[in-house]
Amino acid sequence: MSKTYNIAVIPGDGTGPEVVAEGIKVLNAAAGKNGFALAYTEFDFGGSRYLKTGETLPDSAIAEFRKFDSMFLGAIGHPEVKPGILETGILLKIRFSLDQYINLRPVKLYPNVETPLKDKGPEHIDFVVVRENTGGIYTGHGGATRVGTPDEIATQLMVYDRRTVDRCLKYAFELKKKRNAGNPKYAAKPITLVHKRNVLTHCGDLWYRAFEEMGSASYPELKRDYNHVDAANMWFVKNPEWFDVAVTENLFGDIITDVGAMIQGGLGVAAGGNINPEGVSMFEPMGGSAPKYAGQKVINPMAAIGAAMMMLDTLGEPKAAQQIEAAMIAVMQKMKSQAAGQMGMSTTEVGDMVAGLVAKQ
């Protein structure tokens, strides 16, 4: 009997369903090629369902997700829903409840993909951001009082405990070790902690000490570096070739990975994984629901295909993941642009071509 992976699929809103369909097409091609199978169960959570039923994501869904091998998400976001409801009610609820404590976001510029950075090519832009995904300001500690009066007060605390910091750092150090072993180009570069310890003297100090202690005790062979987050954003633009693995707390990771997405060719190609190394992970294209492009088959599915590739790699199918990447690279060469509406082909054609090349390898 061949192995079957059970995948929970949340196509979500806007262009989510269109890009997820292409991701699944490519997943199926890779499965057929590599002697495993994928069984999908679709869930209709998202803005449209919320508008109809008032429900974001019931606890029973979390219990169900736990039974899957992995999850594949399109996009959550609806122009008619007030910001914050779907984000906290669906996306963050899944990340927190399933303890997906790593948000892994590769920043890799593929050949023939346009970057807004002058004089930079694929040899300069090839790193990963390890974003802590369950702590920090995102925990929602704090509150508001005297709301609506001139004396209104609002707080939202950056919350970190040593265990949460350590487990994220351990993942990042292990990843760095693995990358170094596979490629001397990566081995020459440091693992970089990104924070703001010149101002955030408590949280920054916790992260910095934990980073130094773990690095010197368990990974002395790995070069370590530290950047303040504002400077890291600057170096991502000016000298992206300095980076290999950058590890950071939740909000800083959110912010710097949008810069990362842009320098690797935009949201049409940027993918990420919400990873629980001991549990159920969820993979998603980084672009949102892009409602203005929905239903036109002009959205770029490459980011969703990249997310599918990351999913297979995490499930323990690295060969299938490599085949997908090779096919993506070949198809990107044929596309006019990675921007929605400017690809020179439709969403479906991109997916068909990648799937076709995977099957041919």
Ligand code: IPM
């Ligand atoms: C992301 C998004 C989310 C985040 C939002 C939609 C809650 O920006 O995945 O980067 O802030 O993490």
Ligand code: MN
């Ligand atoms: Mn973001």
